[in-house]
Each structure stands twice: as C-alpha cells, then as structure tokens.
Amino acid sequence: MRGGSLGLRIYGGFGVVIVLTLGVAGIVFFSLLGGYRAELDRNSLQTIADQVLFGVEQFRQRNVTAVQLGAYLQTQSSETGALVFFLDGDGRVQRDLSPAAEYEDLQLPVKLSDARVRPNIWIPGDVEVNGDELPFVARLVLVDQRDNGVFVAIALPDAENSDVVSDLVPRLLISGLAGLGVALLVGLVITRSIYNPLRRITGAVHAVGSGRYDTRVPEEGPEETRELGRALNRMAEQVQENEQTLQDFMADVSHELRTPLTSIRGFTQALLDGTVRDEEQRQHSAQVIDDEARRMLRLVNDLLDLARMQAGEFRLQREPIAPTELLEHIVEVFAPRAEEAGIALRTEVQGTLPPVSMDFDRMVQVLNNLVANAIQYTRQGSVTLDARIDSANVGSNQLGGDQLVITIADTGDGIPPNELAFLFERFYRGDSTARRRGTGLGLAITREIARAHGGDVDVHTVVGEGTSFRIAIPVAPASEPA
Amino acid sequence: MKTVLVVDDEANIRELATLYLEKEGYGVQTAADGAAALEAVRVHEPDLIVLDVMMPEMDGLEVCRTIRRGSDVPILMLTARADDIDKIVGLELGADDYMGKPFNPRELAARVKAILRRAEGGSGPARSTVSVGPLSIDWQRREASIGEEQLTLRTKEFDLLRALAEHEGVVLTRDQLLERVWGYDYFGETRTVDVHVTQVRRKIGERGVAIQTVRGVGYKLVATG
Numbered sequence: 060m061r062g063g064s065l066g067l068r069i070y071g072g073f074g075v076v077i078v079l080t081l082g083v084a085g086i087v088f089f090s091l092l093g094g095y096r097a098e099l100d101r102n103s104l105q106t107i108a109d110q111v112l113f114g115v116e117q118f119r120q121r122n123v124t125a126v127q128l129g130a131y132l133q134t135q136s137s138e139t140g141a142l143v144f145f146l147d148g149d150g151r152v153q154r155d156l157s158p159a160a161e162y163e164d165l166q167l168p169v170k171l172s173d174a175r176v177r178p179n180i181w182i183p184g185d186v187e188v189n190g191d192e193l194p195f196v197a198r199l200v201l202v203d204q205r206d207n208g209v210f211v212a213i214a215l216p217d218a219e220n221s222d223v224v225s226d227l228v229p230r231l232l233i234s235g236l237a238g239l240g241v242a243l244l245v246g247l248v249i250t251r252s253i254y255n256p257l258r259r260i261t262g263a264v265h266a267v268g269s270g271r272y273d274t275r276v277p278e279e280g281p282e283e284t285r286e287l288g289r290a291l292n293r294m295a296e297q298v299q300e301n302e303q304t305l306q307d308f309m310a311d312v313s314h315e316l317r318t319p320l321t322s323i324r325g326f327t328q329a330l331l332d333g334t335v336r337d338e339e340q341r342q343h344s345a346q347v348i349d350d351e352a353r354r355m356l357r358l359v360n361d362l363l364d365l366a367r368m369q370a371g372e373f374r375l376q377r378e379p380i381a382p383t384e385l386l387e388h389i390v391e392v393f394a395p396r397a398e399e400a401g402i403a404l405r406t407e408v409q410g411t412l413p414p415v416s417m418d419f420d421r422m423v424q425v426l427n428n429l430v431a432n433a434i435q436y437t438r439q440g441s442v443t444l445d446a447r448i449d450s451a452n453v454g455s456n457q458l459g460g461d462q463l464v465i466t467i468a469d470t471g472d473g474i475p476p477n478e479l480a481f482l483f484e485r486f487y488r489g490d491s492t493a494r495r496r497g498t499g500l501g502l503a504i505t506r507e508i509a510r511a512h513g514g515d516v517d518v519h520t521v522v523g524e525g526t527s528f529r530i531a532i533p534v535a536p537a538s539e540p541a
Numbered sequence: 542m543k544t545v546l547v548v549d550d551e552a553n554i555r556e557l558a559t560l561y562l563e564k565e566g567y568g569v570q571t572a573a574d575g576a577a578a579l580e581a582v583r584v585h586e587p588d589l590i591v592l593d594v595m596m597p598e599m600d601g602l603e604v605c606r607t608i609r610r611g612s613d614v615p616i617l618m619l620t621a622r623a624d625d626i627d628k629i630v631g632l633e634l635g636a637d638d639y640m641g642k643p644f645n646p647r648e649l650a651a652r653v654k655a656i657l658r659r660a661e662g663g664s665g666p667a668r669s670t671v672s673v674g675p676l677s678i679d680w681q682r683r684e685a686s687i688g689e690e691q692l693t694l695r696t697k698e699f700d701l702l703r704a705l706a707e708h709e710g711v712v713l714t715r716d717q718l719l720e721r722v723w724g725y726d727y728f729g730e731t732r733t734v735d736v737h738v739t740q741v742r743r744k745i746g747e748r749g750v751a752i753q754t755v756r757g758v759g760y761k762l763v764a765t766g
Contacts, residue, residue: 310622314595314642317621317726321643322553324725328646334560347553 065257066250073246074239081235088231100194100215101183107141108181108196108213115200115211125209128201132156132211146197146210148172162188169197171210186214256280260291267291272299311486315358315499319351361500365485368507375421375511379414382446382463389426389444393434400434403441412446415463415534421508422532425516426467428501429528433469436526440470453531454506454515461534462514468527474520482518505530544568545653546587548578548604549619550596554642558591561646562653575599575607582608589653589660592636594620594629602628609635615656619644633681637669645725655707673709674750674764678702687748697722698741701734705752705762714759734760 114135118128129145136143136157143156150167169184181196195214202208259276266274274295278288326344329335335344367373386406397404426444433442445466453464474482483506486499509516512532520526545567547558555571562569570585572578574596582590590608594601602625605616618629621642629639637656640649659671669681678685680703685692694702700722705713713721715731722737723729738760742752749766 306624310624314621317642318551318554320726321621322551322557324643325554325557325646329557329560332647334564334646347556351553 066254069250069253070243070246073242077235077239077242081231081238085231089227092227097194104141104194104196104213104215105181107135107139107215108198110139111135111143111211111213112181112198112200118201128209129154129156133158140216142195142212142214142216144212144214146171146212148208148210150197150212152212167195167197167212169212171197171199171208252280253284256284256288260284260287263291263295267295267298272302308485311499312362315486316355319355319358322351323348323355358500361504365500365504365507368504368511373511375418377416377418380417380419380422381414382412382465383408385417385419385422385426386444386446386465388423389430392427393430396431397434397442400437401439402434402437404430404434404444405441406444406446408446412448412463413534415532417463417512417532418508421511425505425508425530426465428505429467429530432501433467433471433526433528437469437471440525442470443468448534449531451529451531453529454509454517462531463534465530465532466527468525470525473522473524473526474518475522479518479520483516542566542568543588543657544570544585546570546572546578546581546585546590548572548575548581548590548596548601549593550574551593554593554619557646558649561650562591565650565654567653575601575604578604579607582612582614587614589615589617589657591617591619591649591653594618594625595622602634605634605636615660617649617652617656638680641724643725645720648721648725671703671706673706673762674766675748676702676706676745676750676762676764678706687745687750692744694741694744697737698744701737702741702745702762705760708761710761710763712755712758712761718759 111132114131115128118131132143132145133156135141141157142162144162144165144167145153145156146167146169147153148171150169150171152162152165152167155162155165165186165188167184167186169182171182181198183194183196185192185194187193193214193216195212197210197212199208200211256276256279263274263276272295275292276288278285278292280288326335326347330341330344335341364373383406386408390404390406393404430442430444443466445468447464448461449464450461451464453462483502485503506516509530509532514530514532516528516530518526518528545562547555547562547569548571549555549558550573552573555573559569559571570581570587572581575598578590578592581587592601592604596604599607601618601620605618608614608616615637616635618625618634618636618639619642620626620629620639626639626641628634629636637660638652640652670677670679672678675688676685678699680699683699685694685699685702692702701718704718704721715734718734719727719729719731723733738752738754745751747765749764750762751765752760752762754760
C-alpha cells in the first residue's frame with residue numbers, strides 16, 4: 060500500500076481489524092455453539108428416551124400388545140415433540156409414530172438385532188435427513204410373546220437449532236456494528252493525536268522550504284511526533300542561523316569591497332576634476348588608488364580561495380617536506396620586514412625532523428599569514444618559529460599520534476579573551492587594533508588549510524605578554540581524509 | 542569658518558573627505574575611531590560631523606547616540622553596509638542624513654553644505670524636513686505631504702522627490718539624479734529617472750508644486766502657487 064493518507068490508512072486498518080475480529084469470533088462462536096447444542100440435544104434426547112422407556116417398562120409388566128404400545132408412544136411423541144419410530148432389526152423405520160409421520164421407511168444407521176445381547180442400552184447415532192444431521196437413540200424396548208423384538212428409536216427434530224442461529228446472527232451483526240462505530244470514534248481520536256501534529260509539521264516543513272525560517276512547530280502529540288517536532292525546530296533554527304551567517308557574510312563582503320572602491324573612485328574623481336593639483340598630491344592619489352585596487356584583488360582572491368576550500372574543491376599537492384626547509388623559507392621572506400619593524404625573527408628547531416607530507420605552497424600561505432600577523436601586532440621583542448614532533452591535541456581535532464607541530468610565538472599585546480572565540484571567523488578582526496591591513500580572511504583560510512591536511516590550528520595568548528599560534532599536521536598521512 | 546569633523550577608520554577616506562570639504566572652504570578635523578571622535582567633539586566643537594558606521598571598538602551608531610545625549614550638532618552618517626541604512630533610518634538615531642559607500646566626494650560636500658544651511662534656518666527635528674510651496678518632506682519619517690494630505694510614494698520616488706526638493710528651482714541632470722537616488726554604484730539607464738519622474742508627477746497632481754522638464758538638461762522642482 061503506497062498511496063492514501065495516513066488518516067485513511069488508520070481508518071481502513073481499524074475497519075479491517077474489526078471485520079476480521081467479528082468474522083473469526085463469529086466462526087469460532089458458531090462452531091462452539093454447534094458442539095454445545097449437540098450436547099444439549101443429546102441430553103434432552105436421553106431424558107425423553109428414559110421417560111419413554113419408563114412408561115414402556117410399566118406396559119411390559121401388564122403384557123400389553125404392540126398396538127397398545129404404539130398408541131402410548133404416539134401420545135409421548137406429541138407431548139414431548141420428539142420423533143418416535145418403530146424400527147426393524149436393521150434400523151429401518153417400520154412406522155413413524157410422530158404426529159407428522161413423515162419418516163416412514165427412513166433407514167437409520169444402526170444394527171439392533173445384536174442389541175438383544177445387551178438390551179438395556181440406548182444406542183446413539185446420527186441420521187442425515189434433508190441435509191441435516193439428526194441425532195437419535197435406539198434400543199430394544201421389549202420382546203413380545205412370539206419372541207420378536209420391538210425396537211424403538213427416538214429423535215429430536217432439528218428446527219430449534221436453526222432458530223438459534225437465525226436469532227443470533229442479527230444480534231451479532233448489531234454488536235459488530237456498535238463495535239465498529241466505537242472503534243471508528245476511538246480511531247478518530249487516535250488519528251487526530253497522530254495526524255494533526257504531522258499535518259502541522261508538514262506545513263512547517265513547507266514554510267521553512269519556502270524561506271520562512273522563523274517557523275516553529277509546537278512539540279506535542281505522541282513521543283514520536285514530539286521528537287519529530289523537536290528535530291524540525293532544531294533544523295529550522297540551524298537553517299535560520301546559516302541564513303543569518305550568509306546574510307552577514309554578504310554584508311561583510313559588500314562592506315569590504317565598497318570601502319576600497321570608495322577610495323578608488325573618490326581619488327580618481329579628485330584627479331579628474333582637478334581637486335588635487337600639485338604633482339605630489341597626484342602621485343599620492345595614484346598610490347592610494349593602486350593600493351586599494353590591490354587590496355580589492357587580494358580580497359577577491361581570498362574569497363575565492365575560501366569558497367573553493369569550503370566547497371571541498373581544492374586539492375593538496377602533497378610531497379615530503381623537511382619542516383626546517385619550510386621555516387627557513389619563511390624567515391628568509393620576512394627577515395627584511397622584521398628588521399624594518401625592529402623585531403627579532405628566529406627559528407628554534409631542536410635536532411633534525413623527519414620530512415612530513417605537506418602541500419608546500421599552502422603551508423607557506425599559512426605561515427605567511429601567521430608570521431605577517433605576528434610582526435604586525437608586535438611592537439617590540441621577537442617572533443619565534445618552532446617545529447617539533449609531538450602528540451599534543453591542537454584545536455578541536457583530537458588527532459592523537461605523532462604530529463608536526465609548528466608554533467609561531469610573538470611578544471605582542473596578546474588577544475583579549477572575548478575575541479578568541481571569533482578569531483578564526485571570516486572577516487573577524489580584532490577590535491582593539493586600529494591597524495586593519497589584512498582582508499579579515501587570513502585566519503579562516505589558515506584553519507581550512509590545516510584541516511585539509513587532516514590537522515588543525517589553535518591559539519594561546521596572554522594579554523600583555525604575547526600570542527602563540529600552533530599548526531598541527533599529522534605525520535602519518537594515513538590519518539588524513541582522502 | 543565652519544568646522545567639519547570627519548570620523549572614519551579608513552585613512553584614505555578621511556583624506557578624500559578632507560580634500561573636498563576644504564575645497565568648499567570648511568575647516569576639517571579628523572578622527573580614526575569613536576573615542577577620538579568624542580574627544581574631538583568636545584575639544585573642537587565642530588559645526589557638523591561626518592561619521593562612518595563600521596568602526597572598530599565603538600561603532601558609528603553608538604558614537605552618534607553618545608553625541609546626541611549632549612549635543613544637537615548635525616551628523617551625516619556614512620555606511621558601506623546596506624543593512625545599516627535601516628538602522629540609521631529606523632532607530633531614530635538622531636542622524637541628520639546618511640550616504641552609502643562608495644559615495645561621490647562632491648556629493649558629500651554638497652550634502653554637508655545643504656545640512657549646514659538647513660541647520661542655520663532652524664534647530665531640532667525640523668532639520669530633517671524640507672518644503673517647497675505646499676509640499677513638505679520629512680526624510681527621517683519618510684513622509685511626504687501636500688498640505689494636509691500624505692503622498693504614497695515608493696522608496697525611489699520618495700528619494701527622487703527629496704533630491705529635487707532639496708535643490709528647489711535648480712535643474713538636476715538625469716545623471717545627477719541617478720547618482721543621488723540610485724547610488725554612486727548604480728549602473729543603469731537614465732531613462733529610469735524619466736519613468737520615476739512621470740510616476741511622481743502623477744502622484745503630486747496640480748497642487749501648487751510641479752516637476753518641470755528642462756529640455757536637454759534635466760528636471761527641477763518649483764512652487765507654482
């Protein structure tokens with residue numbers, strides 16, 4: 060059964076169950092009733108038979124004739140309503156003594172000639188008459204003067220039995236209909252308690268599907284629908300949150316693109332309408348336009364990078380790389396800038412480290428980001444790069460096993476605790492710094508790259524003393540996601 | 542000489558605003574964040590403040606609220622986020638006007654001039670209204686009415702009417718209107734302006750104020766009473 064509503068199925072199910080129950084109950088009832096009836100019949104038959112026999116015994120003592128006996132039995136038949144027959148020794152009806160006298164010549168399945176041997180027993184049997192089983196009892200009642208046995212059979216007509224059936228069937232039907240009615244009422248209540256919450260949930264799913272993310276359903280009804288309601292509400296909340304995140308992201312992108320655009324168009328116009336006149340100012344304006352154009356380009360590149368990473372569309376080009384080679388490369392690149400800022404930039408690598416499978420360019424991107432930040436936020440002191448093989452837990456990844464852990468520690472101002480939680484979010488830049496040079500995407504990209512390597516990144520900071528970022532990359536490439 | 546305080550965390554934008562405001566003959570002070578802005582308001586008592594919304598630590602909205610607690614100085618908000626405009630208009634922040642980024646620096650100077658002119662005329666909430674003949678426009682409530690009767694205008698229709706009303710009797714070109722109403726970053730047909738002018742004319746009717754076409758140039762709003 061595929062189609063049809065739930066309500067229809069519940070009603071249909073109830074109907075089928077009730078009809079089946081009534082049917083089975085009826086069949087069992089009638090078959091049990093049949094047995095019970097047969098027993099009742101046999102009992103009353105036996106009673107009548109014993110009564111008849113008692114009368115016959117009285118006659119025997121007075122030496123009555125067969126004719127007199129016949130007359131007596133006829134009276135008995137009309138009084139008790141039982142059928143009374145004279146039989147011959149082979150069970151054939153010689154004379155039907157009942158008022159209707161309709162069973163002359165009926166053959167009863169009983170052999171009574173032998174009964175002389177044990178003449179005191181009513182022999183039970185059944186004869187089929189007009190398709191009905193007619194129970195009877197037969198026996199030798201007396202032996203006449205010529206030593207001929209007189210055999211008598213007594214049976215009860217079948218009429219009563221069918222009366223009971225035709226009496227009971229309509230009653231059974233009425234009780235069945237009453238049961239059906241009550242069951243459908245109960246079904247209605249049950250259906251409502253299941254079906255109504257389901258309908259509300261379906262409505263809510265449609266609402267969320269068409270963009271009304273603030274839709275919630277009441278958690279009610281049976282446990283399952285309450286659970287479904289809870290799950291749906293959680294989902295809707297999640298969708299709403301994601302939608303909000305997306306909206307915020309779009310607004311942030313818009314802001315980050317419009318800000319340099321304002322400078323570019325503004326200074327272009329200043330050049331065009333002659334607001335800036337002297338050569339020095341013109342040079343400066345051109346420089347601003349160039350810087351801001353680069354800033355936009357960097358932002359667009361970072362956005363594309365991040366989008367590709369988050370869509371899972373970027374592949375690492377791994378090769379075994381000696382960690383010291385990586386760090387030396389970075390120090391070489393940043394040495395002039397560190398010197399300019401008056402900051403000591405150094406590496407502290409203990410012993411020799413084995414090569415680790417990494418994407419060189421991506422790792423350089425990560426370290427560029429972190430080292431540039433470290434130099435930018437450190438007014439005096441040092442930026443130290445360290446690499447070691449460790450099994451510490453870094454970030455939220457419970458990596459276990461050996462990892463290459465690279466630490467970038469500075470002696471800057473540190474990051475206030477309230478900012479730590481958002482540090483790796485897109486476009487989050489510490490409020491406490493007036494210097495806003497990056498795109499706000501660097502740390503988000505850094506984390507994506509570390510995670511793509513199967514690792515993670517985290518940060519420890521002490522306000523006023525410094526900050527250290529750690530990147531962990533698993534040494535065994537087997538633990539990386541394929 | 543009137544003094545304008547420019548508050549923005551972007552040095553380039555401070556510089557740009559300074560260039561154009563000084564060209565118009567204003568003295569310019571600058572501040573890079575909210576705290577510096579509040580300090581500058583106290584020390585320099587500027588005649589007008591150009592205030593960016595998105596700044597680190599204390600954002601422009603908060604700075605605006607703080608200034609309003611003690612001062613009536615006109616404030617022009619700058620924002621690069623579309624959703625900030627709702628906050629500026631909706632929160633009854635007490636800002637006198639706003640411009641979206643990117644903005645045309647000449648337009649910024651023109652707005653500053655217009656706000657200062659209005660501020661001389663009156664004070665308090667009246668500054669957010671402009672009137673031409675029987676037409677009066679309150680941009681902060683986004684209401685336009687002729688006499689006692691309210692006009693039902695769409696957003697762009699309202700902005701268009703407001704732009705024309707602020708330059709009563711002055712011809713504005715289609716390009717100027719496009720930039721002013723649809724934004725500095727709008728790339729569309731100047732025909733858009735004509736279509737909207739037709740709509741606004743229909744809503745104004747002939748009730749003592751009219752948008753006149755200046756052939757080959759643009760439009761101007763005049764009182765005809």
